[in-house]
Every structure is written in structure tokens, then in C-alpha cells.
Amino acid sequence: MNKICLTGLALLVSLGVHAQKTYIHAGRLIDVKAKKVLTEQTILVEGDKIISVSSGYSSPAEGDQIVDLKNSTVMPGLMDMHVHIESQTSPTRYVDGFRDNEADVAFKALPYAQITLMSGFTTVRDMGGSGVNIALRNAINNGLVVGPRIYTAGKSIAPTGGHADPTNGVKRELMGDPGPDQGVINGPYDARKAVRQAVKYGSDVIKVTATGGVLSVARDGSAPQFQQDELEAVVETARDFGIHVAAHAHGDEGMKRAVKAGIHSIEHGTLMTEETMDMMVKSGTWLVPTVTAGMSAAEYAKIPGYYPPVVRDKAMQIGAQIQQTFAKAYKKGVKIAFGTDAGVFPHGENYREFVYMTEVGMPNLEAIQSATLNAAILMGIEDKLGTLEAGKIADIIAVNGNPDQDILAMKEVIFVMKDGKVFKQ
Incomplete structure (x- = not known):
């Protein structure tokens, strides 16, 4: 032969x-x-x-x-380090969660993936969804559908009532008591199980919601949501698997706890203080700024009925601050990797992040570097991409x-x- x-x-x-x-x-x-x-x-x-x-x-x-x-x-x-490939902003978004089956989510995600690739983003990090994101990654890798190379967190990890608790805002008989299998934890043992479960399901990266969020139907958008031992358990367990942990965080105290725990990247960072910036410089923690998401949410909040009142108020308060925080962090020397939170605004508009970054002092070529070389370094794939x-x-x-x-x-x-x-x- x-x-x-x-x-x-x-x-x-x-x-x-x-x-x-x-x-x-x-x-x-x-x-x-x-x-x-x-x-x-x-x-x-x-x-x-x-x-x-x-x-x-x-x-x-x-x-x-x-x-x-x-x-x-x-x-x-180009590489976008923070997208939500399964969904896209809509005034019916919160109702759609009760109407759409997994198959509906999957078919809606196909054009989002295609437009992302056609916009020049050949690699993305998907920062949390239902699990359809894992199936979509596999379908793209196998050449069944068109889209960017996806590294996905699968389902985000949150505490009970936290930003990524999937039962927030529904009536009690529908809430149930979700646990680590659904990405909801309480205590370090739950934290370890949730990470192991995410890896078992096929996650490439772990995402935790270290503070409240803007678009979740929950009261606080900035308070810390994990105790120190919980975050440390997540990071230690992920490290055993050789994968990174990204922390969604708007409030400063939650960021401090995440950085102390050894988190790899802070996503958003809206209310970050200079003290936290100094901590990140010292520890080498990355910032994925998602300025476009903050600016977009603040604009959508002005449209009557677009968001529920609790979300609208958070978007108005937090959203517009994100650009100036990015500017301070960049000037402090915090490592920056490009990320937009696409899905909070229409997929395909990821380029807007370049505009917002350069408006406050980042040189054009450095902004492009953040979406190419820096993003590859963040993911540990600079030998390939x-x-x-x-x-x-x-x-x-x-x-x-x-x-x-x-x-x-x-x-x-x-x-x-x-x-x-x-x-x-």
C-alpha cells in the first residue's frame, strides 16, 4: 500500500x-x-x-x-473576546425565553454566526448561553454551517439570584431551585461541581458573574455576587483542566475579589477604581472592555418599553460610564483585549468598538492589535493565530x-x- x-x-x-x-x-x-x-x-x-x-x-x-x-x-x-452568539437584542427578548425551544435558538443563531464572520471576525469567545453555543461551535468546526471559530463558555456560572441565574424575574412556581448543572452555585463545593459539569458539557472557558449585571431582571447591577472561597474554587478547578476563567463584573468590589482569586480576564469593568487597575497591572489580569455594549444599552434604555423598568434604570446608570473607565484602564497600563458583548447590540456591528476605543486615546493600530495579537495571547493561541x-x-x-x-x-x-x-x- x-x-x-x-x-x-x-x-x-x-x-x-x-x-x-x-x-x-x-x-x-x-x-x-x-x-x-x-x-x-x-x-x-x-x-x-x-x-x-x-x-x-x-x-x-x-x-x-x-x-x-x-x-x-x-x-x-479579527477576534472578538466577548459575544453572545445565540441571541440578539430585541424588545421581546425577555418573553422570547419562554417561547423559544433549543431548536428555535439554534436556527436564530445561524445568521448571527454568519454575519459575524462576514464582518471580519474569524474567531470569537462566546461568553454564555444555553448550550446551543457548544453545538454551534461543533457544527462550524465540522463544516456544517458558516461562522467564526468559537471558543465558548457554554452556560455562565452565578450564585442563586445572580446575574446568570436563568430563573430571575419569573414567578415562583417556575423558579425552582437550579443548581450546578444549570450553572447556579452556593459555596465552593457547588463551584467545583459547576466547573466540572461545564467542562463535561464541552465548555472551552469558564465564565462567572462576579457582580450583578445590567440586562438581567435583578435589582442590583454592581454588587459582588461571590464569596472569596467560591471564586477561588472556580479558578482552582478550571486551572486543573487547563482552561481560563473570565469574570463578568461591573462593580469594583467584585472585581477585586476576582483578581485576588486569580481570574484571567475581567469583562466590562465599568465601575473599576484605580486601585483595582493597579491590582490588574500587577497580576497581569486582562480587561475585555465591551464599550459598545454599555453605550448601546444606555441608548436602548431611552426607548419606551424596550427594557423592563429594573433593567432600564441600570442601563441608564451604568452603561455610559464604561468608555471613560476603559480610557483610564488603558492609560494605567492594564492589558486590553478586544471584546464587544455583541448580542447586546446587533451582530455585525462589532467594528464600533474600534471607534469607541480610539475616541478616548488608543491609537488605531493598537486597537487593531487588541483584536488580533492581544486576543490570541489572552486565549493562549498566539502560536496559531x-x-x-x-x-x-x-x-x-x-x-x-x-x-x-x-x-x-x-x-x-x-x-x-x-x-x-x-x-x-
Whole structure:
């Protein structure tokens, strides 16, 4: 068998047959590591890998293909570290939870996944849903549907009555007493079981709601929700599995407890104090700012009836503060990875985060770096993704214009390649 295969391979070589390669001619290419723009570059792709990146426009061999992006700006596929791929904002969102079955959620999620990829985001971290997010990740990985590469938290972990308790806001006979299997914990033993259950179900990352939230039907949006031993149990158990823990947090005390427990990233960080920022710099904790979510929620809260009154009041109070907190954290030196909370606003508008980040002082190329190299480092996959280098997975996008000069160029993505396959051209 081996002799026959080798003979066949020798015959193909003798006939000049070779695996097709793709030559991408990039007029401008963003080197996200050096934070500079290169001109007239050729990216050579074979299979799902980048073979080389070289100066000048290389000529392909017969049978190879050219992608002409000489009038465009090329960069690595973007990464959003905080999305909710199963859902999207709507004034009927809270009622839909009582109407939609898992199949309904799954079919609604398909266009959200597709528009996310077509917007240039080839990798996302899904930060909590019903479990459909895990099935969607698997379907995309198996080539059954179109969407970004998903790393998902599955179901978020919360205490009874906490931000991710799925029974908040319903009448008592429907509340029941959800436990670790549904991501609801009380005490360190529950915490360990919930993490193990999440890993068993297929979660790639653990998310805890370290404080109250804005959009949950619960009174407080900022108070701490876990005791220190509970958070430490979550982090220790996740560490045993070799996975990260992300902490949703708006209030400062909950952030302090999460950072002390060894959390990997703080999501949102709205009411973060400078003391907490200093703690994060010292411990190397990441901030995923989700400015777009805060700004969007504050705007939706002005629409009569869009949110329940308890949610509306929190959105008005907390939402608009998030941009200035991000600005302070960035200037303090807190590590920043791009994340939007897409789903709180329409999927496909993720680019708005670039605008909000640069409005308060982050340079354009640094904002793009936060959505490429930094995001890959946060997830521990910088050896595979995040830059355009030989040996990396061929996730490549292009936009018209010069985003280093006008960040709004990030809105119109004209080319998307993921795993070496072209999805948009």
C-alpha cells in the first residue's frame, strides 16, 4: 500500500501536478506585532496555513490562484473576546425565553454566526448561553454551517439570584431551585461541581458573574455576587483542566475579589477604581472592555418599553460610564483585549468598538492589535493565530481605505479568509 502511494505521488510530481496555492497580493498589510503598515506584500497560503509573507508581488505557478488586494489593507482575521452568539437584542427578548425551544435558538443563531464572520471576525469567545453555543461551535468546526471559530463558555456560572441565574424575574412556581448543572452555585463545593459539569458539557472557558449585571431582571447591577472561597474554587478547578476563567463584573468590589482569586480576564469593568487597575497591572489580569455594549444599552434604555423598568434604570446608570473607565484602564497600563458583548447590540456591528476605543486615546493600530495579537495571547493561541506569519493558520481579512488613519474603514470588510478558505471576496 505504501509503495503504491509513493509511486502515485512520484507520478503526480513528474507530471507537474501540485497542491494549489493562493497568492494574496496586499497593497497594504498591517504588521500587528510591530504596529506598522507594510506595502506591496505577498501572502502565500497553502491548505489552511500561511507559507510565507514576502515583499513585492510574487508570481504564481500554473494552477495557483491570485487574490488581488493591491488597493486594500490586509490584516489578520479579527477576534472578538466577548459575544453572545445565540441571541440578539430585541424588545421581546425577555418573553422570547419562554417561547423559544433549543431548536428555535439554534436556527436564530445561524445568521448571527454568519454575519459575524462576514464582518471580519474569524474567531470569537462566546461568553454564555444555553448550550446551543457548544453545538454551534461543533457544527462550524465540522463544516456544517458558516461562522467564526468559537471558543465558548457554554452556560455562565452565578450564585442563586445572580446575574446568570436563568430563573430571575419569573414567578415562583417556575423558579425552582437550579443548581450546578444549570450553572447556579452556593459555596465552593457547588463551584467545583459547576466547573466540572461545564467542562463535561464541552465548555472551552469558564465564565462567572462576579457582580450583578445590567440586562438581567435583578435589582442590583454592581454588587459582588461571590464569596472569596467560591471564586477561588472556580479558578482552582478550571486551572486543573487547563482552561481560563473570565469574570463578568461591573462593580469594583467584585472585581477585586476576582483578581485576588486569580481570574484571567475581567469583562466590562465599568465601575473599576484605580486601585483595582493597579491590582490588574500587577497580576497581569486582562480587561475585555465591551464599550459598545454599555453605550448601546444606555441608548436602548431611552426607548419606551424596550427594557423592563429594573433593567432600564441600570442601563441608564451604568452603561455610559464604561468608555471613560476603559480610557483610564488603558492609560494605567492594564492589558486590553478586544471584546464587544455583541448580542447586546446587533451582530455585525462589532467594528464600533474600534471607534469607541480610539475616541478616548488608543491609537488605531493598537486597537487593531487588541483584536488580533492581544486576543490570541489572552486565549493562549498566539502560536496559531493573531498575526500574519509563516506557519500560522490562514485567517486573513481586508478592508478598503487606511484604518491606521481612519478607523471607520474597519466597518467595510471586503475579503474574509478563514482556515485558508475564502468566505467573502
